[in-house]
Amino acid sequence: MFDFSIITNWIHEQLISFMPTGLAVFVECVAIGICIMLMYAVLAIIMIFMERKVCAAFQCRLGPMRVGPYGTIQVFADVFKMLIKEIITINHADKFLYNLAPYIVILASIMSFSCLPINKGLEVLDFNVGIFFMLAASSIGIVGILLAGWSSNNKYSLIGAMRSGAQMISYELSIGLSILTIVVLTDTLQLSEIVERQADGWFLFKGHIPAFIAFVIYLIAGNAEVNRGPFDLPEAESELTAGYHTEYSGMHFGLFYVAEFVNLFIIAGIAATIFLGGWMPLHIPGLDGFNQAMDYIPGFVWFFAKAFFIVWLLMWFKWTFPRLRIDQILTLEWKYLVPIGLVNLLLMVIIVVFKLHF
């Protein structure tokens, strides 16, 4: 596997050769921040295009076709349209909170995005509590959504925000439990370590039954966490116009929109990292020739392939299942997913204690 830390270390050494260490670290932080935001924007554009094409495919349509070959420039045109739209201000609304809310959502999203290990040596935030920090960072987004709903001075927005808050807080529990199941198997929280431990088989295979149950729970809860798919109640158009972002226009709406899509990618990326091995190629113990051949495919290709496979899976959910009612959503979480998750955690502990995993 190619180790990207060779390149990053080289850049670091070049920088400290002509400037003090403090300044070099500062310059690196700024550069990495710009890179992350750039990647964030590019991923959002790819995801929006993918969403349209996948949606069209499931509805036997073609999707955007007019602008550019196969409609590839459509999303750029949409972004440009959004950039030049007026940002309206709402009468009798708390303007400070109204303008702040989208940035809190995007902050939480970028913070959890920068935890994803993309390749060997290409992880930005790699604490020893990595996955725990990721959960913490993504939980801040709820505050942004609640503030957005409240400060819009609109009953639909408020109801949308309350539903969204209740739903996201509930489903965070299931996400935590299914991640905890894998943490029991790995005995580490550091994301790069988690990937390294999957060198002799991905956790989905190593942990067999409980890992698979955790994977399914994670996919359901992850879909609910980003307010999509059959769980998109907060913005159920038929009853709430557009939920918490009804009153937002222009780029402020764009930030919510982008954050939603990249959050979907983050959920998929975490699933790819902890269940499907992240950037680790497919290794089968015993088949050395096959493993070496797989190593020639670079890590980031593996990571993005797995992540986009899960994104595609989640989009498939979204466009095939009918929307649930709010009480059905909460029943599904508290009466089914959480008890199953707890029992599953216990099962995983038993399997790890008696060494029944591969």
Place this chain on the structure above:
Amino acid sequence: MTLNLIVFFILAVFICVCSVLSVTTSRILRAATYLLFVLFGTAGIYFQLNYSFLGAVQLLIYAGGITVLYVFSILLTSSQGDKAEKLKNSKMLAGLISTLAGLAICLIVMLKNKFLPSHFESGELDVRAIGHALMGAGKYQYILPFEVISILLLACIVGGILIARKR
């Protein structure tokens, strides 16, 4: 002036400004938002001290949990135009005096205290060590407080259900 010191000053000024704003604003949801910023700043200081576990806990429990709870209860109880009444002068004076007294006590304690030399110099604290300290029953380990807090939370849940279910 090292980079570490600059970052600390930025965080310190951020925390001070936000905490003053959170008590002086007259709108309750704004106060909650400024409180969120104060908690962010505190988490930032933990991260700067390389104690990423405590920083993440601060973000998850205070920023992501308690503040959401506050915002939720504010959304349920107050309406858009609500503003706090203007404080009376006597109340303002009492508040100011108690703040200054608190500041004086904190300063005295901090300046008089002889701090132990830090024996954990650099790098991150192992999560395994934190876990053993939290769940162990030996000396300097915290299983008893952990369980007591669990019982307290259980009592809170039962009480909440009891109040909510009363018809």
